[in-house]
Amino acid sequence: MDASSPLKSSPPENLRDRCQTLDLVLQVNGRSRRVVADPRVTLLDALRENLGLTGSKKGCDHGQCGACTVHVDGRRVLSCLTFAAAAEGKHITTIEGLAPQEGDLHPMQQAFMDHDAFQCGYCTPGQIMSAVACVTEGHAETDADIREYMSGNLCRCAAYPNIVDAIKQAKPLMRERDA
Amino acid sequence: MTISESQVGPISEGGMFGKPVPRIDGRLKVTGAACYPSDTPMEDTAHAYLVTSAIARGKIKAFHLEDAKAVDGVLDILTWENMKGKVRSVRFFAGGGYASSTIMPMSSSKIWHAGQIIAVVIAESFEAAREAAYKVGVDYAVNKPKAGFDESRPQPRPMTNPLTRSDPATGDAEKAFAAAPVKIEAYYSTPTQHHNAIELFSTTCVWSGDQLTIYEPSQYVHGLKNGVARQLGIKPDKVRIISPFVGGGFGGKAALTARTAFIALAAQRLNRPVKLVATRKQAYTVSNFRAETQHLIKLGAESNGQLTSLSHEGWEVSSRPDEYKVAGTETTAVLYACPNIATRVNVIHADRSTPGFMRSPAEVPYIFAIESAMDELAVALHMDPVELRRINDTQINPITDAPYSSRALMTCYDTAAKAFGWASRNPVPGSMTDGDWLIGWGCATSCYPTNVAPAEAKVTLAPNGSVRVQSAGHDIGTGAYTALAITAAEFLGVPLERVSVELGDSTLPPAPVAGGSNATASICNAVADACKELRHRLVTAAVASNGPMHGLDRDMITFSDGQLRAPDGQSETLMAASARLGFGPIEAHAKYMPEIASKTIKLVGNAMLGKGLPIMASGTSAGDHIQYAFGAEFVEVRVHRRTREIRAPRIVGAFAAGRIISPTTARSQLMGGLIWGISAALHEATEMDHRFARYVNDDLAEYMVPVNADIQDVEVIFVPEDDTKVNALGIKGLGELGNVGTNAAVANAVYHATGQRIRDLPIRLENLL
Numbered sequence: 016m017d018a019s020s021p022l023k024s025s026p027p028e029n030l031r032d033r034c035q036t037l038d039l040v041l042q043v044n045g046r047s048r049r050v051v052a053d054p055r056v057t058l059l060d061a062l063r064e065n066l067g068l069t070g071s072k073k074g075c076d077h078g079q080c081g082a083c084t085v086h087v088d089g090r091r092v093l094s095c096l097t098f099a100a101a102a103e104g105k106h107i108t109t110i111e112g113l114a115p116q117e118g119d120l121h122p123m124q125q126a127f128m129d130h131d132a133f134q135c136g137y138c139t140p141g142q143i144m145s146a147v148a149c150v151t152e153g154h155a156e157t158d159a160d161i162r163e164y165m166s167g168n169l170c171r172c173a174a175y176p177n178i179v180d181a182i183k184q185a186k187p188l189m190r191e192r193d194a
Numbered sequence: 195m196t197i198s199e200s201q202v203g204p205i206s207e208g209g210m211f212g213k214p215v216p217r218i219d220g221r222l223k224v225t226g227a228a229c230y231p232s233d234t235p236m237e238d239t240a241h242a243y244l245v246t247s248a249i250a251r252g253k254i255k256a257f258h259l260e261d262a263k264a265v266d267g268v269l270d271i272l273t274w275e276n277m278k279g280k281v282r283s284v285r286f287f288a289g290g291g292y293a294s295s296t297i298m299p300m301s302s303s304k305i306w307h308a309g310q311i312i313a314v315v316i317a318e319s320f321e322a323a324r325e326a327a328y329k330v331g332v333d334y335a336v337n338k339p340k341a342g343f344d345e346s347r348p349q350p351r352p353m354t355n356p357l358t359r360s361d362p363a364t365g366d367a368e369k370a371f372a373a374a375p376v377k378i379e380a381y382y383s384t385p386t387q388h389h390n391a392i393e394l395f396s397t398t399c400v401w402s403g404d405q406l407t408i409y410e411p412s413q414y415v416h417g418l419k420n421g422v423a424r425q426l427g428i429k430p431d432k433v434r435i436i437s438p439f440v441g442g443g444f445g446g447k448a449a450l451t452a453r454t455a456f457i458a459l460a461a462q463r464l465n466r467p468v469k470l471v472a473t474r475k476q477a478y479t480v481s482n483f484r485a486e487t488q489h490l491i492k493l494g495a496e497s498n499g500q501l502t503s504l505s506h507e508g509w510e511v512s513s514r515p516d517e518y519k520v521a522g523t524e525t526t527a528v529l530y531a532c533p534n535i536a537t538r539v540n541v542i543h544a545d546r547s548t549p550g551f552m553r554s555p556a557e558v559p560y561i562f563a564i565e566s567a568m569d570e571l572a573v574a575l576h577m578d579p580v581e582l583r584r585i586n587d588t589q590i591n592p593i594t595d596a597p598y599s600s601r602a603l604m605t606c607y608d609t610a611a612k613a614f615g616w617a618s619r620n621p622v623p624g625s626m627t628d629g630d631w632l633i634g635w636g637c638a639t640s641c642y643p644t645n646v647a648p649a650e651a652k653v654t655l656a657p658n659g660s661v662r663v664q665s666a667g668h669d670i671g672t673g674a675y676t677a678l679a680i681t682a683a684e685f686l687g688v689p690l691e692r693v694s695v696e697l698g699d700s701t702l703p704p705a706p707v708a709g710g711s712n713a714t715a716s717i718c719n720a721v722a723d724a725c726k727e728l729r730h731r732l733v734t735a736a737v738a739s740n741g742p743m744h745g746l747d748r749d750m751i752t753f754s755d756g757q758l759r760a761p762d763g764q765s766e767t768l769m770a771a772s773a774r775l776g777f778g779p780i781e782a783h784a785k786y787m788p789e790i791a792s793k794t795i796k797l798v799g800n801a802m803l804g805k806g807l808p809i810m811a812s813g814t815s816a817g818d819h820i821q822y823a824f825g826a827e828f829v830e831v832r833v834h835r836r837t838r839e840i841r842a843p844r845i846v847g848a849f850a851a852g853r854i855i856s857p858t859t860a861r862s863q864l865m866g867g868l869i870w871g872i873s874a875a876l877h878e879a880t881e882m883d884h885r886f887a888r889y890v891n892d893d894l895a896e897y898m899v900p901v902n903a904d905i906q907d908v909e910v911i912f913v914p915e916d917d918t919k920v921n922a923l924g925i926k927g928l929g930e931l932g933n934v935g936t937n938a939a940v941a942n943a944v945y946h947a948t949g950q951r952i953r954d955l956p957i958r959l960e961n962l963l
């Protein structure tokens with residue numbers, strides 16, 4: 016810090032020295048993970064900044080785009096609108112936990128690849144988490160239903176028709192797998 | 195939908211061009227492993243939060259920082275008082291420099307526009323930085339701002355005086371208009387728009403000694419590197435930009451914005467990494483946008499439909515200091531055969547941030563005006579709008595007589611019309627219905643100049659037969675990774691899985707901005723040149739050796755399936771052939787210079803590229819010809835008889851864009867473009883509070899973009915086209931082609947459904963009451 020800085024103190028050793036922090040244990044992708052963070056931290060920022068799970072994306076931080084969609088106890092949730100503290104003790108699944116790191120992809124991930132259901136890919140983790148939930152909720156029975164129940168996830172690259180095709184491909188495969 | 199190979203033209207020698215393959219970076223994107231710049235893991239990061247101006251014009255009288263400083267975890271606050279003189283000015287991008295604006299926030303107390311960066315708060319956590327930013331107190335001296343156009347219909351000004359103006363013109367448009375038996379004269383307008391890529395504007399800076407690494411999503415890493423270096427007064431080789439994935443660019447991440455230097459300085463002051471993720475609201479003013487435009491079009495025609503007079507005057511808004519304009523009259527003046535043409539572009543300066551590129555910058559607003567007017571002319575002539583285009587089709591630039599390198603516009607029209615079922619259209623407005631829905635069918639021309647830039651690429655063949663392609667190009671969703679891999683696989687005859695591609699890092703060989711739809715054409719040609727050099731070396735050694743190619747004619751040897759092949763069926767593996775050249779990998783570094791480059795570009799193009807300056811050979815003047823990609827777009831809209839709700843359930847576009855390297859990603863680009871077009875026509879507008887020159891709908895809830903439920907059938911058809919005048923590989927860029935004609939096609943369809951001609955975008959149900 017140079018002499019012209021408005022703050023003359025030296026930088027603190029770490030967050031805990033100077034800020035009030037919260038000590039949490041989150042169940043993410045089947046593992047217990049400890050998070051020490053500002054009490055106001057959202058689930059999205061806890062995943063991204065504290066746990067290095069950057070698959071979930073920040074597109075608005077206000078519940079308007081769907082890029083941050085994850086599953087909490089099996090339901091799709093906007094992680095930017097969820098306090099990390101409120102997710103303690105619940106089962107959180109992120110895009111990283113949908114399929115094992117090596118080997119076969121989840122049928123929805125494979126279907127997104129097969130149908131080129133993305134371009135820049137930034138909305139994609141959120142789209143896929145929503146798409147999986149869309150099928151398990153039973154909201155993927157018709158094209159119109161899919162379009163309606165996928166409308167919380169914006170795609171500025173506008174891959175929408177390919178996303179619908181991908182969900183139609185993955186739906187029977189997911190059912191087969193779960194049967 | 196799958197794409198059959200015959201749809202994009204003949205299969206190439208290596209069997210790869212035109213073959214629909216999945217995106218090679220797809221797995222990374224569907225697993226969350228693709229590392230966008232703000233995803234980069236970093237130790238000990240401090241977080242930055244921007245404070246932006248609440249007023250549009252005036253001055254900062256004083257800051258009150260006590261409350262902000264008192265927030266736990268705050269580390270530093272930057273304002274003009276400690277930043278003055280720390281950032282050097284660099285030239286404006288549109289004037290051949292680096293910066294998206296010459297406005298330099300925090301260089302003084304002056305406020306040029308609402309949302310200008312006035313302070314940066316850095317803290318231990320994002321939450322603390324945000325809290326402190328909210329607590330920064332500011333006293334302003336406020337002047338009344340000018341928000342944009344003063345009047346809804348600006349007064350026309352005298353048109354082209356060839357002695358003083360460079361606007362395209364020929365003949366006497368005024369006289370011909372006066373004499374024309376059929377005339378159209380109307381104003382059109384397009385609104386302010388913002389890119390709203392889903393990825394936010396982020397910047398993370400890390401110093402290691404005097405070496406600065408910047409993680410920032412960029413459509414031009416070499417421009418960013420050199421621009422920041424100049425701003426900070428350090429050598430360009432001390433700056434590295436890392437941006438392997440970009441979460442949507444659309445023009446918003448092409449030029450250097452003010453934020454980067456501040457984050458670099460903050461990281462230097464604190465001697466630790468600093469990360470900024472600007473908020474969605476801030477995205478409306480920390481980068482550029484598409485300014486609102488107005489147009490006055492006058493068309494005169496014979497009663498058989500032949501144009502006799504075309505004039506196009508445009509008005510655009512820019513910031514106070516920058517003369518930015520897209521000036522799409524360069525294209526509208528050459529679109530149709532017409533002996534008398536006059537054009538003019540006017541810039542109105544206001545207290546706004548500087549506008550800039552947004553997907554299909556020049557063409558989108560200007561083609562909306564001319565293609566709406568053409569539809570109005572067809573109505574006045576009682577003529578089918580497709581036939582009106584046919585009568586006025588041209589294979590030459592009507593002003594200079596220079597030929598188009600190729601122009602398949604009417605083939606696009608006929609192909610798309612057939613797929614759409616246009617022949618069954620009843621032209622009478624309001625005549626086609628489905629229950630309570632009025633059905634409207636409309637069409638329009640799409641076109642985009644085939645720009646090509648100098649580009650470099652390195653291709654390395656490893657001893658194990660794998661191939662590495664390296665270039666500082668960008669994949670902003672366009673499919674560049676895939677197109678470049680296909681090109682290397684094509685020329686070296688290796689399976690696609692054996693090719694890896696590295697992009698988005700300023701330490702790689704320089705490549706042009708991902709903009710102006712030049713990148714695929716430019717970089718694929720560079721990769722092809724590098725591969726050809728490798729082939730040459732391999733073949734030369736092979737025919738000189740005692741191996742199976744001994745003594746053969748070099749030109750007879752082909753590469754496929756990982757083998758060198760002779761016409762008599764003899765073959766040897768690529769690995770065996772490359773071992774002959776030594777044990778290690780063999781590499782070739784190509785510097786591609788566009789065939790159409792002017793003498794000046796040929797002379798200085800490579801040097802300018804190396805400096806990250808904008809350099810491109812434009813399709814609007816490619817030596818002895820002009821070169822454009824074309825398309826025809828047909829839209830069905832449905833307007834509810836009572837509620838006036840507007841839907842666009844069906845759109846068909848046929849496009850001729852030269853050789854299609856990667857049909858999967860090209861189709862997605864065009865499909866996305868068509869949906870962008872529907873969006874611009876029916877959804878998007880950034881609304882302004884004119885009293886304060888501030889945007890009022892600056893978030894994703896209130897800035898309308900289509901959601902999945904807004905879009906139904908989108909059909910993209912490739913019209914095969916062979917044109918090697920544009921560049922050796924015959925590629926015409928198409929990232930910006932898809933959304934050019936859509937605005938007018940939608941507006942024309944709305945007219946057909948309702949009989950109401952809406953000349954001001956976007957078209958919303960309140961316009962149809």
Ligand code: FES
Nearest residue numbers: 074076078081095
């Ligand atoms: S980041 Fe959560 S909805 Fe946009």
Ligand code: FES
Nearest residue numbers: 134136170171172
């Ligand atoms: S793929 Fe780019 S936003 Fe959806």
